[in-house]
Amino acid sequence: ETGVTQSPTHLIKTRGQQVTLRCSSQSGHNTVSWYQQALGQGPQFIFQYYREEENGRGNFPPRFSGLQFPNYSSELNVNALELDDSALYLCASSPGQAGSYEQYFGPGTRLTVT
């Protein structure tokens, strides 16, 4: 069984640019969540997708957007990059929405904005 995968591993962008990060969920999982982890901090929830619909969002501006595809893989898009967007972006998948379900994390994409 393949776990959660993310691409790319590392990325360097310039302020003002746009970036797309990708996530493949674990087989059988229909829910994907994205988190931002700044250096030395705990992950912060960005949003969640369930069966291709966004069903929850954290305190992130609209320039953070996402998609979930019919195969339940997902993208995170960030427009107008700012220096503070530099972080590790984590994707997690789970077999459902309920809070008791375990979320399985990918290895993350390290984004550096210069």
Next chain:
Amino acid sequence: GDSVTQMEGPVTLSEEAFLTINCTYTATGYPSLFWYVQYPGEGLQLLLKATKADDKGSNKGFEATYRKETTSFHLEKGSVQVSDSAVYFCALTPNTGFQKLVFGTGTRLLVSP
């Protein structure tokens, strides 16, 4: 809103010492509680979980008990190993609505031989 507070690190121990990392939470209702571990350069791995009051989660010698009366979920291990060196995150999800993990700031554990 929901929040998690955990002790600041780093926690520095010698091999075979007893470990406690404190975690308290603020939440409405009955959240599920989790401990995640992050090894250097890697993503998060679930260590253990508890979904209702008085449940004890355990894995790889680690354990934590869901204490609703003290809103706590402290992580313990009787004898740590060098390989346990990592950052440990306490987290919760509400049991209503969508599933959103709320994390503490993490506690770095350093175990020396």
